[in-house]
Amino acid sequence: MRKSDRYRFWIVLIGLVLLHFSVRTRLGDDRIAPDFLLLALLMYTIRAAPGPSAAAGFVVGLLRDALTPASFGSAALAHTLVGYFSSWAKAVFFAENLFVNGCILFGGTWVRNLVVVLASGELKGSPLAWELLVWSPLQSLTTAAVGVVVLWTLGRWVSVRMGDA
Amino acid sequence: MTIGADRYGSRAGTLVFLGCVALSVAAMSVPDTWREPISRAIRQTILAPLLALQEETETLRSSRARLAAVTAERDSAILAAAFLPELRAENARLRGLLGLGSRLSVAYVPAEVLHEAGPTDPLTFLVSAGRKQGVRPLDTVVSPEGLVGVVASVDEQTSVVATWAHPEFRASAMAVDGSVYGIVAPRGSEGPGIWLLELQGVPYRNQVPDSTLIVSSGLGGVIPRGIPLGTVIGPGAEVEHWERTYLVRPAVHPASVTHVMILTGAPRSGASLKDLFQAEGKSP
Numbered sequence: 001m002r003k004s005d006r007y008r009f010w011i012v013l014i015g016l017v018l019l020h021f022s023v024r025t026r027l028g029d030d031r032i033a034p035d036f037l038l039l040a041l042l043m044y045t046i047r048a049a050p051g052p053s054a055a056a057g058f059v060v061g062l063l064r065d066a067l068t069p070a071s072f073g074s075a076a077l078a079h080t081l082v083g084y085f086s087s088w089a090k091a092v093f094f095a096e097n098l099f100v101n102g103c104i105l106f107g108g109t110w111v112r113n114l115v116v117v118l119a120s121g122e123l124k125g126s127p128l129a130w131e132l133l134v135w136s137p138l139q140s141l142t143t144a145a146v147g148v149v150v151l152w153t154l155g156r157w158v159s160v161r162m163g164d165a
Numbered sequence: 166m167t168i169g170a171d172r173y174g175s176r177a178g179t180l181v182f183l184g185c186v187a188l189s190v191a192a193m194s195v196p197d198t199w200r201e202p203i204s205r206a207i208r209q210t211i212l213a214p215l216l217a218l219q220e221e222t223e224t225l226r227s228s229r230a231r232l233a234a235v236t237a238e239r240d241s242a243i244l245a246a247a248f249l250p251e252l253r254a255e256n257a258r259l260r261g262l263l264g265l266g267s268r269l270s271v272a273y274v275p276a277e278v279l280h281e282a283g284p285t286d287p288l289t290f291l292v293s294a295g296r297k298q299g300v301r302p303l304d305t306v307v308s309p310e311g312l313v314g315v316v317a318s319v320d321e322q323t324s325v326v327a328t329w330a331h332p333e334f335r336a337s338a339m340a341v342d343g344s345v346y347g348i349v350a351p352r353g354s355e356g357p358g359i360w361l362l363e364l365q366g367v368p369y370r371n372q373v374p375d376s377t378l379i380v381s382s383g384l385g386g387v388i389p390r391g392i393p394l395g396t397v398i399g400p401g402a403e404v405e406h407w408e409r410t411y412l413v414r415p416a417v418h419p420a421s422v423t424h425v426m427i428l429t430g431a432p433r434s435g436a437s438l439k440d441l442f443q444a445e446g447k448s449p
Contacts, residue, residue, distance in 0.1 A: 017215070018215075018218065020215075021215040021216070021218045021219040022219065022221075022222045023222075025219070025222065025223060025226070026222075026226060049175070049178055050178045050179075050182060051177055051178025051179070051181035051182060052178075054178070054181050054182035054185045054186075055181050057185065058185035058188060058189060061189065062192070062207065063207060063212060065192065065204065066204040066205075066207035066208050066212060067204075067208070067212070072195060072200040072204065073189050073190065073191070073193030073194070073195065074189075074193060076185075076188070076189040076192050077186065077189035077190065077192075077193065080185040080186055080189055081186070084182045084185075119193065
């Protein structure tokens with residue numbers, strides 16, 4: 001493995017973070033627009049060990065909590081759980097398969113939204129059902145689709161094993 | 166190159182995970198008074214460049230939207246400004262009509278001219294008053310500047326006005342001082358002369374100076390006496406060397422009229438209307 005590949009991986013992650021704060025607001029409804037920040041986290045976690053993945057999830061979640069102080073802590077918890085278990089999921093499935101990675105991205109996004117909604121306790125009844133059964137799946141789908149495109153086009157750049165790097 | 170599941174299950178990783186979960190739960194339990202300062206500190210440090218980027222993006226997007234809105238408003242303003250002179254002229258005409266209406270001693274019906282986009286529109290046009298408003302054929306149609314024409318036919322709600330430019334229009338006329346009498350008719354039915362009048366039948370021995378105001382003489386009983394028809398601008402043709410014709414610039418152009426007054430009653434016997442129009446003799 002070339003040393004430059006590792007830098008390329010981080011460039012991809014930084015690019016996703018920048019996309020989140022620049023392009024995302026132009027991609028339609030905020031409830032279904034792809035979550036580039038979570039995508040960057042998931043791309044990190046499926047390449048890294050669970051411990052660092054949980055820590056990275058916590059940091060990303062804390063940053064998101066800073067943007068929505070009303071439910072402070074819920075995003076940190078959700079991203080910690082998603083980061084840790086997505087890293088484990090990658091180890092369990094152990095597949096360099098685009099479809100498997102897409103499923104992890106889809107599930108990770110939906111579980112993140114589920115934990116945030118339940119932990120914050122801000123949605124109940126019909127809005128909760130709409131969020132979990134309509135908007136979250138749609139956002140998970142768009143996020144997974146973007147992730148698959150990134151993995152497909154920049155697969156070599158993001159195939160760095162963090163444990164080996 | 167890959168990491169086995171056994172490497173994933175390290176104790177340190179589990180402790181980090183549990184620690185992060187504990188911190189998250191602790192963050193959820195933080196009092197409201199602490200949340201905002203912590204959030205603000207994160208926003209003003211780590212997130213500051215990213216939020217600045219987001220703000221720039223939003224500004225750029227809204228700027229494009231504002232540019233489109235400003236462009237549309239500018240176009241609307243230009244369009245409105247294009248009609249401003251016409252609106253001012255119409256306003257002046259309406260004021261003139263109001264002033265004339267208050268001075269007229271004869272019954273009249275105000276009407277709006279229903280112009281049609283056609284080359285013959287200045288010859289005849291519709292007005293928004295008809296039999297129901299008391300309009301009758303051959304009623305005189307005037308504007309504050311002078312004679313427009315006569316009513317040719319009347320419907321229930323509208324009327325057709327034959328203007329002075331109509332080839333069959335004739336009016337007995339005289340110089341405003343009564344020194345010369347004649348017949349006023351359109352100069353021609355085609356070419357630029359169609360927008361001029363001719364004062365015909367003036368005896369050869371009579372001279373009519375330029376700028377002489379020509380008004381209706383009231384002979385024939387159709388058009389009341391004293392309504393301005395136009396101003397002499399020069400001699401026309403001589404016929405058989407015993408009569409003269411003079412070119413007359415009309416007092417009002419039919420195409421510029423938007424509102425008219427239809428005189429539905431006869432003036433007092435012998436009364437002349439010229440003084441009423443002279444006050445408004447200048448075109449708006």
